[in-house]
Amino acid sequence: MAVQDHDAPPPPAPLKPSTSERLRPVLISAISTGVVVAAVVLLVRSSEQWPAVQRQFFNWQVMKDSFPKVRSGFWLNMRIWVIAEIVILAVSLAFAVMRSLTGPIFAPLRFFSVLFIDIFRGVPGLLLVLLLGFGLPALQLPGFPKSALFWGTVALVISYSAYTAEVYRAGMTSVHDGQRAAAKALGLNQFQTLRYAVIPQAIRNVMPALLNGAVSLQKDVALLSVIGIRDAVREAQIIKDRTFNYSSFMVAAILFLIASIPLARFTDWYSARDAERRLQQTR
């Protein structure tokens, strides 16, 4: 509550910097950044090897020609990313919950969950993509899709779910014991305790880690290019094999880079808000 005391010395006058005073720091940072960037660009371009590098990686004509194909491949990357991420968030939560259940009756679920997490965290994601993406369609299992795209995505989901389940589990462990005691005192059963007390707090606690996982998956979707999915990387590679020029790869790289920025900024924003919330709690 604000203290009101008329005998107190007056508060400091509000700062009203003039326009030039406000612009000065902006100007200084802009100029210094400009100078450094110009120096680096000059240095690089004056190097004897620069024309070769430019020809191989930044060939404007090749970049322009490859853009439509790479962009449509990239669109596929983004669609796979969104669908896989949604499935991963749900599947991994189910595994984390299964692992946290107590009581002998749930022992098989716990065991299955531990086994799944141990195995698929231990196997390289690329290997899983190759195994499922090439192997399962070849089996021609009746009733199962035969597309490499489907099985490749399943491989990503399995690999990431094993990791993400552990993220959730860490979040669930970090929920204070008092919350469980309160839930028990109110008569909530095991599932209600998870649903209303533990999981909402767990998700809030690990949100930055979950977002980080989403950023990571956004790039790892490109692993599907090895099983012939015509994503951005695959398209770029096809063009490279024809032109012997790496500029198409640069187009794909730039697209991935641009796509990663909004999520990275969102993660920053969320973390800052989260920090503020925690600060308020401890006041």
Add this chain to the structure above:
Amino acid sequence: MTVPRLQVKSLTKYYGQTLVLHSIDLDIAEHEVVCLIGASGSGKSTMLRCAGRLVEYDHGQILLDGVDIASEEMPEAELRRRVGIVFQSYNLFPTMTVLDNVTLAPRKVHKTDRAVAESRARELLELLEMDEFADAYPDRLSGGQQQRVAIVRAMATNPDVLLLDEVTAALDPELIGGVLKVISDLKASGMTMMIVTHEMGFAKEVADRVCFLDEGRIVEEAPPAELFSDPKEPRTQQFLQRIIEAGRL
């Protein structure tokens, strides 16, 4: 002979090999308020947790209106409806509003209609002067306000007994008064309570009976006027002496 509302019979509990409660007997009559006092580690909080069936015990019985709370005659939901527990650290659910915290158990455990549960919750919140915070989240409230919400939450099912575990221990001194007043009002309304507390002045004022625990036993048990002014046991005298020296009585 009337059956005590809450009855503790030769309650014994070990943590591993350590004996923390040693054959404790205690009867609490309807409308009676019993305070448990004693040094940290004397077993008073553990006793309250056993009585609220939050932890298991090794021997003995806890009876609610003559029915063993661990028996099949006392379904879990009924026990939770009839016994409310308030904790030192409030333990409100931070992702829910005050109103949702209070109505959660009535709605989900006791299947009360949402409208009915909410109108009862609002009545209780108003009684404790917390109605304006019904839609706020717990982390926007002060400790004292959170604790009052926690008391409302424990009261939401109209319990027969309230168990209060050091409910003012986490509060700033200036916030303690409001919570203690709420508890005094509850006593005036006839609530049966078992209270673990370090606030000797409060115990003196609100308790019908005070139990002094030491090393897992009730060493002395008397009305507050008697226990605080004329303790019989040397251990009680020693404990109270130290409290007086610390300026807490």
